[in-house]
Amino acid sequence: MIRFIIRRLLYLIPTVFGVILITFILFYAVGGSPASVALGKNASPQALEEFDEQKGFNKPLFAGFWTDTRALPAWESKEGMSSPAVLPVGTDSAASSGGGYRRVMPGGRYRLPTAFGLRKGTAYRLRVVCRSAEGGVLRLMEGTDAVAEAAVTAGRGWTRRDLCFKVESDDTLVLEGLQGGIELRSIRLQRRVLHVFDSQLIHFLGKLLRWDLGESIATSQKVTTMLRRGVGPSLLLTVPIFVGELVLSLSLALICAYFRDRWPDRALVFFSVALLSINYLIWIIIGQFFLAYKLSWFPIWGMESWTNLLLPVFIGIVSSMGANLRFYRTIMLDEMYKDYVRTAFAKGRSPAGVLFGHVLPNAMIPVITNTVVAIPFLYTGSLLLESFFGIPGLGGMSINAINSSDVEVVRGVVWVGALLYAGASLVSDICYALVDPRVKLR
Amino acid sequence: MNEKGTSLWATAWQQLRRRRMICSCLWVLGAFLVLALYGEILHQWYRFKDQTPPYQRVDLQKRYIPPSVFRHPLAPSPDGALPGLATVACRLANHPLGTDNLGRDVLQRTIQGARIAFLVGVVTSLIAIPIGVVLGCVAGYFGRWVDDLVVWLYTTVACMPGLLFVLAIAMVVGKGLMGIYLGIGLTTWVGLCRLVRAEVMKHRERAYVMAARSLGFSSGRIVFRHILPNVFHIIIITFSLRFPAAIGTEVFMSFLGIGVQGEPSWGVMVSNARLRLWQGVWWEMTAVTVVIVVVVLAFNLVGDALRDALDPRLKSQE
Numbered sequence: 001m002i003r004f005i006i007r008r009l010l011y012l013i014p015t016v017f018g019v020i021l022i023t024f025i026l027f028y029a030v031g032g033s034p035a036s037v038a039l040g041k042n043a044s045p046q047a048l049e050e051f052d053e054q055k056g057f058n059k060p061l062f063a064g065f066w067t068d069t070r071a072l073p074a075w076e077s078k079e080g081m082s083s084p085a086v087l088p089v090g091t092d093s094a095a096s097s098g099g100g101y102r103r104v105m106p107g108g109r110y111r112l113p114t115a116f117g118l119r120k121g122t123a124y125r126l127r128v129v130c131r132s133a134e135g136g137v138l139r140l141m142e143g144t145d146a147v148a149e150a151a152v153t154a155g156r157g158w159t160r161r162d163l164c165f166k167v168e169s170d171d172t173l174v175l176e177g178l179q180g181g182i183e184l185r186s187i188r189l190q191r192r193v194l195h196v197f198d199s200q201l202i203h204f205l206g207k208l209l210r211w212d213l214g215e216s217i218a219t220s221q222k223v224t225t226m227l228r229r230g231v232g233p234s235l236l237l238t239v240p241i242f243v244g245e246l247v248l249s250l251s252l253a254l255i256c257a258y259f260r261d262r263w264p265d266r267a268l269v270f271f272s273v274a275l276l277s278i279n280y281l282i283w284i285i286i287g288q289f290f291l292a293y294k295l296s297w298f299p300i301w302g303m304e305s306w307t308n309l310l311l312p313v314f315i316g317i318v319s320s321m322g323a324n325l326r327f328y329r330t331i332m333l334d335e336m337y338k339d340y341v342r343t344a345f346a347k348g349r350s351p352a353g354v355l356f357g358h359v360l361p362n363a364m365i366p367v368i369t370n371t372v373v374a375i376p377f378l379y380t381g382s383l384l385l386e387s388f389f390g391i392p393g394l395g396g397m398s399i400n401a402i403n404s405s406d407v408e409v410v411r412g413v414v415w416v417g418a419l420l421y422a423g424a425s426l427v428s429d430i431c432y433a434l435v436d437p438r439v440k441l442r
Numbered sequence: 443m444n445e446k447g448t449s450l451w452a453t454a455w456q457q458l459r460r461r462r463m464i465c466s467c468l469w470v471l472g473a474f475l476v477l478a479l480y481g482e483i484l485h486q487w488y489r490f491k492d493q494t495p496p497y498q499r500v501d502l503q504k505r506y507i508p509p510s511v512f513r514h515p516l517a518p519s520p521d522g523a524l525p526g527l528a529t530v531a532c533r534l535a536n537h538p539l540g541t542d543n544l545g546r547d548v549l550q551r552t553i554q555g556a557r558i559a560f561l562v563g564v565v566t567s568l569i570a571i572p573i574g575v576v577l578g579c580v581a582g583y584f585g586r587w588v589d590d591l592v593v594w595l596y597t598t599v600a601c602m603p604g605l606l607f608v609l610a611i612a613m614v615v616g617k618g619l620m621g622i623y624l625g626i627g628l629t630t631w632v633g634l635c636r637l638v639r640a641e642v643m644k645h646r647e648r649a650y651v652m653a654a655r656s657l658g659f660s661s662g663r664i665v666f667r668h669i670l671p672n673v674f675h676i677i678i679i680t681f682s683l684r685f686p687a688a689i690g691t692e693v694f695m696s697f698l699g700i701g702v703q704g705e706p707s708w709g710v711m712v713s714n715a716r717l718r719l720w721q722g723v724w725w726e727m728t729a730v731t732v733v734i735v736v737v738v739l740a741f742n743l744v745g746d747a748l749r750d751a752l753d754p755r756l757k758s759q760e
Binding site: 014015018019021022026027030031273274276277278279280281282285286289293376377380383384398399402403405407410411413414417418421422425 | 594595597598599600601602603604605606607609610611612613614615686690693694697698699700709712716719720727731734735738739742743746
């Protein structure tokens with residue numbers, strides 16, 4: 001048994017790693033920086049950069065030495081675009097455009113319009129894709145001092161040149177062309193990070209290890225605090241739903257098993273499919289409108305006393321009962337046709353004795369695994385019930401966060417939920433092994 | 443060759459046809475398909491002509507018209523005479539399900555909603571089913587590290603908290619249909635993948651696969667030409683059962699405002715009608731509710747029947 005648990009614990013490591021990876025890819029790689037959401041559309045590049053610096057968004061994604069900086073927006077020409085949408089190279093009139101490419105004339109000097117001062121003592125690199133018909137040299141100058149130089153050989157093909165330099169002063173960056181004219185296709189300014197693993201992924205991992213889930217963009221509260229505060233009301237709502245629905249659907253499933261293929265069973269099956277087909281949303285709206293508003297049996301909104309919980313719990317039980325009743329019935333029926341049940345009936349045990357003494361314990365195995373796995377979902381609360389009935393739990397909080405694109409909160413809830421689920425599946429497997437000794441052999 | 447054999451599919455079809463309930467469900471689904479196609483044609487037509495379609499046209503003069511049955515279609519004409527049959531029919535056909543708070547026809551919007559629901563069901567299936575099938579087949583057939591990798595992948599995805607994960611994907615991708623497609627499509631392949639993997643594992647050891655292997659067929663050919671047809675019924679069953687679930691999720695997401703934008707989907711209609719419900723405007727809510735419930739119920743019943751007919755063993759593996 002101990003060996004089984006240890007092996008199962010080891011399985012947990014790749015799963016948790018996978019969860020981290022998915023969360024990371026979803027919220028960092030695809031989602032990108034929430035800076036513009038947090039600071040608004042008109043925020044200055046400097047403010048955005050500072051926000052990213054604080055949250056660790058201005059690092060390479062997985063690993064690498066160079067990262068983009070907002071000081072000079074990356075620019076790439078689209079072939080055939082004649083009017084320059086962005087004019088990154090110089091305000092100098094000599095910078096002419098030919099076919100959408102910036103042209104650096106021999107002897108011309110073009111100021112790089114950086115949005116804010118670069119960090120002193122930090123290495124940067126200017127990556128350009130260029131070509132030159134007659135060959136030329138690109139020289140980068142800080143003020144009047146030349147800091148980097150790259151030769152462009154003559155030819156028709158595009159080549160990439162990196163101009164690496166270290167920023168020493170506040171002087172503006174100037175790009176100078178020497179010898180022949182050079183055409184530029186793209187320009188990108190990148191900053192060197194501390195080391196190759198100074199990346200967003202490692203930053204994210206470090207934050208997770210310190211149990212720092214960041215701060216809400218909307219309310220600038222700590223996400224961990226918000227989670228801790230929301231979990232109570234959520235559980236107050238979900239635990240009664242969970243228990244009530246488990247008891248109710250198990251007993252109805254037993255009734256089904258007892259009356260199998262006779263009319264009470266058929267009626268219950270149809271009833272469960274019908275329950276299943278009615279959208280959760282509709283249950284809530286109808287329930288709130290008729291039971292709370294029209295009949296005023298229940299309070300409509302808020303979280304003042306326990307009576308506020310009655311209606312949401314009732315709706316929660318009704319709306320999730322269909323699926324579970326069906327599932328438990330299948331399990332019970334699977335058992336009902338087994339030999340030991342026939343033997344029990346043959347030796348003259350009462351139907352109730354067979355049902356409760358033989359069928360139920362055996363059917364409990366899949367029920368337990370199914371139940372344990374469902375427990376972590378209690379933590380996220382019920383997304384809709386909470387926002388409809390004004391219960392200040394995690395579900396309502398997540399909905400608000402999604403509506404206001406509050407990435408940090410959503411990420412926190414998703415991540416903790418996934419972690420709990422991974423843990424619960426471990427517990428569920430152990431339970432399974434405890435109640436069913438055959439499992440360990442596999 | 444006079445011996446009459448019936449295929450799995452023919453037997454299943456006969457079983458379905460014998461049940462009257464399932465037949466009526468199939469009719470409902472047929473009507474749903476036709477309405478969705480009609481909605482799509484209408485939508486494309488107005489897009490092609492670059493006009494505001496009638497189901498989007500705001501007409502404040504015609505706000506809150508109740509369904510035609512409730513507008514006294516038999517009331518006498520202004521001159522006191524009883525209305526003729528044509529007049530009554532005309533009255534009944536004018537906004538048969540009433541109008542909403544902006545004077546838009548509820549029936550037309552419901553049909554557009556059917557179009558969106560259909561699109562969501564099909565597109566999310568087109569995303570989820572290939573992922574599940576390919577990963578499941580590959581894992582089941584090749585076993586070893588491929589299997590480990592796939593199992594790792596689906597355990598990980600299964601760990602993500604259901605609906606919240608869907609919503610998070612939609613949030614990151616951006617509001618609109620694409621968010622719904624990706625959110626639902628990328629999260630709902632796990633169950634199918636599990637089933638296909640287990641089934642392919644069983645088939646791997648069968649004699650026909652051995653025979654194909656000894657004939658020197660490539661692995662790809664064995665998996666997709668020989669094994670896949672034998673597990674295809676799982677795909678059909680999964681499709682029919684995930685379709686209503688996708689519709690439900692779309693309603694949910696559009697209701698929350700991160701789903702369909704600027705088009706009348708059922709979720710948008712529910713969210714719109716909910717606010718009017720308190721003012722006593724019940725018809726929009728009723729229309730949408732009834733349509734959603736009927737379509738989803740029909741899908742669930744047909745899916746269950748299909749499962750019973752094609753593979754009863756799947757029942758306990760949900």
